[in-house]
Structures are given as C-alpha cells and as structure tokens.
Amino acid sequence: MASSLFSLHFLLLLFLYQPLFSMANLHKSKNMILRSNHRSHLINTIPFNENSSTVYFEVTKPIKLPNTKPCSYHVLHHDFGFTYGRPPVVVNYTPPACYSQKFTKIVLEWKATCKGTQFDRIFGVWLSGVELLRGCTAEPTPKGIIWSVDKDITRYNSLLLKNQTQTLAVYLGNIVDQTYTGVYHVNLTFHFYPVECNVMINNDENKISLNNLASNYYSKADLILPISQDRPLNDGLWFEVRNSNETKSKQFQIPENVYRAVLEVYISFHENDEFWYGNFQNDYIAANNLSDTPGNGPFREIVIYLDGEVVGAVWPFTVIYTGGINPSFWTPITGISSFNLPSYDIEITPFLGNMLDGKPHTLGFSVTNALNVWFIDANLHLWLDTRKAKTEGGLVMFSNKAANVYEESDFKGLNGTFLTSSKRLISSTGWIKSSYGNMTTHSIQEFRYNNSLQVAKDGDFQVVDQMIHFNDRVYTKMPFHHVHVEESFKTFHLNFYADFTVQGEGSFIFFSNVTLGFNENKYKHGGLDFFISFLRNTQKAQSVIEVKNYSTTKRLRGTKQVYEYHGSDICYSRNISSSNNLIEYDEGENCVMILKSIKVNKKLKVSTQFLIVSSFDHPSNKSSLPWSLEAIEMATSQTISCISKHSGWNQQVTEKALLMMIMMVMGQGRDGVVVESNEQRRKKKKKNGGSRWCEGEEDDQQ
Numbered sequence: 001m002a003s004s005l006f007s008l009h010f011l012l013l014l015f016l017y018q019p020l021f022s023m024a025n026l027h028k029s030k031n032m033i034l035r036s037n038h039r040s041h042l043i044n045t046i047p048f049n050e051n052s053s054t055v056y057f058e059v060t061k062p063i064k065l066p067n068t069k070p071c072s073y074h075v076l077h078h079d080f081g082f083t084y085g086r087p088p089v090v091v092n093y094t095p096p097a098c099y100s101q102k103f104t105k106i107v108l109e110w111k112a113t114c115k116g117t118q119f120d121r122i123f124g125v126w127l128s129g130v131e132l133l134r135g136c137t138a139e140p141t142p143k144g145i146i147w148s149v150d151k152d153i154t155r156y157n158s159l160l161l162k163n164q165t166q167t168l169a170v171y172l173g174n175i176v177d178q179t180y181t182g183v184y185h186v187n188l189t190f191h192f193y194p195v196e197c198n199v200m201i202n203n204d205e206n207k208i209s210l211n212n213l214a215s216n217y218y219s220k221a222d223l224i225l226p227i228s229q230d231r232p233l234n235d236g237l238w239f240e241v242r243n244s245n246e247t248k249s250k251q252f253q254i255p256e257n258v259y260r261a262v263l264e265v266y267i268s269f270h271e272n273d274e275f276w277y278g279n280f281q282n283d284y285i286a287a288n289n290l291s292d293t294p295g296n297g298p299f300r301e302i303v304i305y306l307d308g309e310v311v312g313a314v315w316p317f318t319v320i321y322t323g324g325i326n327p328s329f330w331t332p333i334t335g336i337s338s339f340n341l342p343s344y345d346i347e348i349t350p351f352l353g354n355m356l357d358g359k360p361h362t363l364g365f366s367v368t369n370a371l372n373v374w375f376i377d378a379n380l381h382l383w384l385d386t387r388k389a390k391t392e393g394g395l396v397m398f399s400n401k402a403a404n405v406y407e408e409s410d411f412k413g414l415n416g417t418f419l420t421s422s423k424r425l426i427s428s429t430g431w432i433k434s435s436y437g438n439m440t441t442h443s444i445q446e447f448r449y450n451n452s453l454q455v456a457k458d459g460d461f462q463v464v465d466q467m468i469h470f471n472d473r474v475y476t477k478m479p480f481h482h483v484h485v486e487e488s489f490k491t492f493h494l495n496f497y498a499d500f501t502v503q504g505e506g507s508f509i510f511f512s513n514v515t516l517g518f519n520e521n522k523y524k525h526g527g528l529d530f531f532i533s534f535l536r537n538t539q540k541a542q543s544v545i546e547v548k549n550y551s552t553t554k555r556l557r558g559t560k561q562v563y564e565y566h567g568s569d570i571c572y573s574r575n576i577s578s579s580n581n582l583i584e585y586d587e588g589e590n591c592v593m594i595l596k597s598i599k600v601n602k603k604l605k606v607s608t609q610f611l612i613v614s615s616f617d618h619p620s621n622k623s624s625l626p627w628s629l630e631a632i633e634m635a636t637s638q639t640i641s642c643i644s645k646h647s648g649w650n651q652q653v654t655e656k657a658l659l660m661m662i663m664m665v666m667g668q669g670r671d672g673v674v675v676e677s678n679e680q681r682r683k684k685k686k687k688n689g690g691s692r693w694c695e696g697e698e699d700d701q702q
C-alpha cells in the first residue's frame with residue numbers, strides 16, 4: 001500500500017507539473033507507456049456507479065429547425081477499432097435523391113457508442129478535404145456509453161449539394177489491445193431540411209440591389225476550398241505543427257471572380273501542449289531540473305499567413321477533452337466544446353486583390369511557442385460574382401504588430417508566481433470591385449490575454465487563472481452606406497486549482513476544481529437581414545479525494561453548468577449539475593426574449609444605418625456590451641406596429657432593428673432608450689395626457 005500511496009503522490013506531483021494527459025493527444029506512440037500507466041492508475045481510482053447515466057452529452061443550444069420533414073442520408077457507419085496511424089476511413093458521397101429541393105438547414109449527426117475501457121480520441125470529418133467536424137470521443141465505461149453531436153453544417157451548403165461524387169473521410173485514431181478494449185461504433189447522418197412552403201425564396205438573379213447584395217453577404221459561400229493535407233495519408237487531413245518554428249502551408253488557387261473570402265480555421269492541441277495554459281516558463285523548468293515537463297510558458301496563438309505575410313490570428317478557446325484534468329469531471333456532462341470543437345472565422349476579403357491573378361497562392365499556419373503537437377487546417381469560403389468573370393481589388397491599409405508577450409516570474413525552488421500577458425491588433429482594409437460596385441471591407445481582430453500561475457507547497461498546490469478576449473469585427477461598405485456588418489466579442493475564461501495535502505502516514509487529501517467559460521456576443525447585419533445573440537456558458541467542476549490510513553474515505557466530484565443563450569433565432573437556458581456521475585438537477589429556465597417593451601424617444605428616430613456608421617467610427621466603445629437587458633419587458637405586437645408606423649420601417653425588420661438599437665445605444669453608454677410597459681404608458685397617459693407616441697397619428701405631426 002505504501003508504494004501505491006507513493007505512486008499516487010508521485011503521479012499527482014507529475015500531474016501538477018504536467019497535468020493529466022487525455023488521450024485525445026495520443027498521437028505519437030513513443031510516450032504511450034508513461035501515459036498508459038499514468039492513466040490506468042487513474043481509471044482504477046474511479047469507481048463506476050452501476051446506475052450511472054450512459055448517455056453523455058454536451059450542454060448546448062438546440063439547432064433551430066424549419067417545420068419540415070428532413071430528408072436524411074446515412075453517410076457512414078464504421079467501427080473504429082485499431083485505426084491509429086492508418087488511412088482515414090473514406091466513402092463516396094453524392095447528394096441525396098431529394099436533392100432537387102431547396103434546403104434551409106443541413107444538420108450533421110454524429111452518433112457513437114463504445115463499451116469497455118478506452119481513452120478519449122480526437123477525430124475529424126472531411127468532405128473533399130473540407131473539414132466539417134472536429135470532435136473528441138467520450139470515454140466509455142464497461143457498461144457502455146452513447147453520445148451524439150448535432151452540428152449545423154448549412155454553411156457548407158454549396159459543397160454538400162454539389163452534383164458530383166465526392167470523398168468523405170473520417171479519421172479517428174484508436175488503439176485496441178487487451179487493456180484498452182473500447183471500439184467506437186459510429187454512425188454519421190446528414191439531415192437536409194427543405195424550406196417551409198410559405199417561405200418565399202428570392203431567386204431573381206437579375207435583380208441587382210443593395211439588399212440583394214447584402215443578403216448574399218449574409219448567406220453561404222458559393223465555393224469552399226480545402227486548406228488541409230491531401231490524401232493518401234495515414235492520419236487525419238489536418239497539418240501537424242510540432243514547434244514554434246514550423247509553418248505548415250498549402251497552395252491553392254481561387255477563381256478570378258471572388259468578391260468575399262473568409263478563412264475558417266480548425267484547431268486542436270495535444271500531447272505536450274494539451275494543457276498549454278498551464279505550461280511553465282523555461283527558466284523555472286531549467287532551475288528545477290524538470291526536463292520532462294512541457295514548457296514555453298502558457299501563451300499560444302495560431303498565426304495565419306497568406307503568401308508568407310500575416311493576415312490573421314486565433315487565440316484559441318481552452319477546450320478540455322473528455323479525459324482531461326480529471327475524466328470524472330466530464331461524465332455525463334462533457335466539457336464545453338469538447339464534443340464539437342469550435343472553428344474560427346477570419347475575414348480575409350481585404351487581401352483578395354492579391355489573390356485574383358489566377359495564380360497559385362499559399363496559406364500557412366504557425367503556432368507561437370508551440371510544443372508538439374497542434375492539429376490545424378482550414379476551409380476557404382468564397383463568394384463569387386455570377387455576373388462578372390473577373391473582379392479586381394486592392395489592399396488599402398494593413399496594420400499588424402506581433403504579439404508582445406510580457407512575462408513576470410518570481411520563484412524560489414518549486415514555489416513561485418508567474419504572470420503572462422499579451423495583446424494584439426490586426427487590422428486590414430481593402431476594396432473589391434465587382435458587378436455590385438466598389439466595396440471596401442475593414443476587418444479588425446483584437447486580442448487580449450492574461451494568465452497567472454501560482455505554485456506553492458513545493459509543487460503540491462497550483463492555481464492557473466487565464467482570460468482571453470478575442471474580438472472580430474468586419475465592416476463592408478459602398479461609398480455611402482454599409483452593406484454588411486459582423487461583430488463577435490468573445491471571452492474565454494479558465495481557472496484551475498489543485499491542492500494536495502499529506503496528512504501523515506498513509507493519509508492525504510486532494511482537492512481540485514476547474515472553471516471554464518465561453519461567452520460570446522454576436523451581431524450581424526446586412527440589408528434586411530439581422531442577427532444578434534448573447535451566449536454565457538460557464539462550467540465549474542470540482543473533486544475531493546480523501547485517503548486515511550491507506551483507504552479512501554471520501555471521493556466526491558461534481559460539475560455545474562449554466563448556459564444562457566438569447567438570440568434572434570432562439571432563446572435557450574439551462575442550469576444543470578452532476579454529482580458522482582449522476583444528474584443532480586437539470587433546469588431549463590423559462591427563457592425570455594431579450595426584447596420586451598420599449599419606448600423610443602425622439603433622439604432615437606434615426607435609421608439603423610446611422611447607428612451602424614457610428615459603430616464603425618467608434619468600434620472601441622462597443623467592445624464590452626452590457627448584459628442587463630433582461631429588465632426590458634416583452635414588446636407587444638402593438639408596440640412593434642406602432643414603431644413601424646412611426647419610423648417607417650418594414651414591420652418584419654422592426655423587432656430585430658430595435659434589439660440592435662438597444663444594444664448599440666446602451667453599448668455607447670447613451671441614454672436613448674426608455675423602458676416602459678404599455679400598461680405604464682397607458683396609466684401615464686391617463687394621468688397627464690403624456691406620451692401619445694404609440695397611440696395615435698397625431699404624434700407624427702409634431
């Protein structure tokens with residue numbers, strides 16, 4: 001027993017220096033023995049609750065589906081046994097027979113089961129080299145588990161409906177032996193939802209109007225090019241970036257009539273960089289002879305190059321895979337984004353002018369401070385001018401300063417405090433002349449990063465606290481009006497706490513917790529189309545293990561998650577908790593739309609266009625939008641119609657436009673919106689003949 005305590009203590013120390021590896025990172029087998037031992041120990045310490053839920057899931061909003069019957073296409077069924085280092089599984093893909101219809105929504109459904117003992121594995125799904133899904137498998141139990149992922153893949157519409165046979169590839173590198181017995185049984189299905197009958201589709205190709213253009217901007221790309229590895233290969237189609245000096249790149253060629261380009265980047269980090277946010281600075285590692293501990297400090301960024309020049313960056317969300325830190329945290333509620341990893345969009349339209357020469361160009365990826373290994377690839381989404389064989393463009397302005405990373409460290413032996421911070425701004429402006437006219441696109445990426453790392457008790461105590469702010473803004477305008485505005489304000493928070501205390505011979509207590517947060521405010525506007533959303537998603541997991549006199553006296557773990565999404569599309573709210581693998585509570589709150597009743601005063605009798613222009617001029621004033629809009633009560637249809645009449649806006653647009661105005665106005669700290677219910681207004685009106693604004697035409701005469 002003593003030796004097992006020693007080994008546990010040793011492993012925990014190892015854990016502190018080099019936090020637990022999940023096997024989503026298992027790529028190179030050379031480290032496998034260490035990690036297998038490491039993990040098998042951990043697996044043994046987790047008892048399986050015979051009544052534990054077998055359905056594992058990620059808490060996320062549902063996809064808003066049209067009220068039509070989908071046409072479903074079972075694309076692939078495969079059992080992933082010993083697939084590590086083998087070629088991806090491929091099948092032919094042709095659009096389904098129902099293809100003659102128009103679809104408003106296309107959903108990918110990944111459904112898998114597994115039974116036995118197995119690590120978490122990373123996997124990818126590609127169609128013609130374009131990545132559709134990156135995910136991490138759930139760790140099975142001997143009794144078997146099931147999980148599924150629904151992903152809205154409507155944005156890949158042009159690829160999914162291409163009338164030709166394409167190759168669909170899935171790589172899931174699994175290893176099966178006598179100990180690790182779990183085979184992943186996977187079904188992949190695409191569901192195509194036809195448009196609702198009463199929805200009009202404006203298919204008038206000849207009508208050139210601003211709204212038409214704006215809607216095109218708003219909708220899906222006409223062509224998507226893969227920036228990934230070509231088959232055949234014995235691995236995923238992603239590129240592997242193994243150190244900070246490595247840039248992986250791919251040649252591509254675009255048609256000469258492109259007017260918009262967006263690069264969608266997929267990223268996952270493994271092995272020595274799986275927990276990059278907890279990596280120590282190299283001087284600390286050297287001073288303490290921790291040569292096997294991953295270093296390079298806790299700052300990472302993915303830099304994107306076009307023909308060798310920087311065009312954008314990604315400061316990634318800290319996804320924790322299902323075996324990460326403490327696998328029991330993630331059963332049955334998995335870590336944020338672990339089943340469906342986020343991809344990141346970078347608007348590269350300002351640089352289009354350089355790519356329209358009909359010649360090959362190169363996109364490349366590097367990772368600042370990288371250790372082995374990062375899996376990266378991208379999809380290039382392109383919008384084509386159907387009326388012109390050739391567009392032209394030019395870069396007007398580009399400003400980019402490499403991220404300056406500030407590091408502060410103060411340590412003595414293994415005890416110490418480390419602060420790392422950085423920020424970066426990448427801003428580009430370019431014009432494109434197409435049949436729509438000469439449009440200028442301004443793209444801004446703004447990043448801020450803070451990380452504090454504390455080690456005490458000679459390594460038995462460790463706290464990591466990290467915050468990333470990642471803002472993207474894109475403004476496309478004609479000389480006198482905006483065509484398209486898209487803004488995303490993201491914050492990624494991570495807090496990790498671990499405390500190990502020896503309480504005499506054969507006794508110790510180990511406490512750990514993790515907080516993970518993914519927040520995003522999104523706002524999109526083009527012509528009559530408008531979209532706004534707020535997401536607050538926070539997970540807190542904690543565990544306590546107490547051992548007294550060589551036997552476990554306490555083993556508790558639990559995960560709490562609060563998910564709130566308010567969007568123009570749907571509203572979804574969930575408050576859920578698990579304790580020792582069982583769901584403790586799961587409450588869907590009565591979700592209230594953000595917009596309730598509002599009264600707009602004279603100051604706000606401005607067009608949406610004006611407000612957008614003002615945000616263009618002062619983008620920095622809007623970077624932190626308020627989250628206190630729940631106070632506003634539900635607008636009645638009467639209010640809406642009043643406002644429509646009053647403002648002369650299209651009724652259909654009004655509700656959305658109002659939402660946007662509230663955001664804009666509050667975001668700029670102006671007091672332009674007065675919250676008042678109809679009831680209150682009626683009372684007031686009775687009392688002092690007050691505001692007649694919504695009640696009669698006479699208001700318009702003032």
Ligand SMILES: *[C@@H]1O[C@H](CO)[C@@H](O)[C@H](O)[C@H]1NC(C)=O
Pocket residue numbers: 049050051
């Ligand atoms: C499992 O459920 C059964 C019946 O509901 C119950 O008797 C048993 O105590 C439960 N076992 C555990 C470990 O919770």
Ligand SMILES: *[C@@H]1O[C@H](CO)[C@@H](O)[C@H](O)[C@H]1NC(C)=O
Pocket residue numbers: 077111112113185186187
């Ligand atoms: C996959 O589909 C097959 C055939 O339809 C079915 O037998 C199997 O149970 C499915 N497996 C999963 C994990 O859904």
Ligand SMILES: *[C@@H]1O[C@H](CO)[C@@H](O)[C@H](O)[C@H]1NC(C)=O
Pocket residue numbers: 099100163
């Ligand atoms: C797809 O292509 C085939 C042959 O090229 C053609 O016969 C068929 O009509 C096309 N289908 C659609 C829906 O366009």
Ligand SMILES: *[C@@H]1O[C@H](CO)[C@@H](O)[C@H](O)[C@H]1NC(C)=O
Pocket residue numbers: 243244245
């Ligand atoms: C990266 O390049 C620098 C300069 O050439 C070199 O000193 C360093 O060892 C390289 N690092 C790796 C990981 O290859």
Ligand SMILES: *[C@@H]1O[C@H](CO)[C@@H](O)[C@H](O)[C@H]1NC(C)=O
Pocket residue numbers: 287288289
């Ligand atoms: C690290 O190793 C060197 C050389 O083996 C030794 O002199 C030094 O004391 C060691 N430092 C620590 C903190 O163990």
Ligand SMILES: *[C@@H]1O[C@H](CO)[C@@H](O)[C@H](O)[C@H]1NC(C)=O
Pocket residue numbers: 431433438439440
């Ligand atoms: C398009 O507009 C930009 C900026 O206003 C200008 O520099 C460029 O010359 C224009 N291009 C054409 C072809 O008119």
Ligand SMILES: *[C@@H]1O[C@H](CO)[C@@H](O)[C@H](O)[C@H]1NC(C)=O
Pocket residue numbers: 421448449450467
């Ligand atoms: C980063 O940390 C420093 C020092 O703790 C603090 O002054 C600064 O406001 C933080 N920045 C962000 C973006 O959190």
Ligand SMILES: *[C@@H]1O[C@H](CO)[C@@H](O)[C@H](O)[C@H]1NC(C)=O
Pocket residue numbers: 412413414415456457458
């Ligand atoms: C590290 O801190 C602990 C208390 O947290 C103390 O007992 C130990 O002596 C310190 N080690 C060094 C090298 O200062």
Ligand SMILES: *[C@@H]1O[C@H](CO)[C@@H](O)[C@H](O)[C@H]1NC(C)=O
Pocket residue numbers: 495497512513514515540
């Ligand atoms: C983690 O646990 C410690 C000790 O109980 C506590 O001080 C800290 O607030 C916890 N952190 C989170 C994010 O729950």
Ligand SMILES: *[C@@H]1O[C@H](CO)[C@@H](O)[C@H](O)[C@H]1NC(C)=O
Pocket residue numbers: 549
């Ligand atoms: C620890 O356990 C052993 C064997 O169960 C027992 O003999 C011993 O008295 C215990 N020691 C303490 C301090 O409880």
Ligand SMILES: *[C@@H]1O[C@H](CO)[C@@H](O)[C@H](O)[C@H]1NC(C)=O
Pocket residue numbers: 562575576585587
């Ligand atoms: C979530 O539910 C728990 C238990 O009902 C409650 O204590 C907690 O306040 C709720 N949290 C939020 C943010 O609603």
Ligand SMILES: *[C@@H]1O[C@H](CO)[C@@H](O)[C@H](O)[C@H]1NC(C)=O
Pocket residue numbers: 617618619620621668
């Ligand atoms: C932000 O708004 C304030 C007050 O409205 C103004 O003084 C300031 O110049 C604005 N900042 C920027 C960067 O436009």
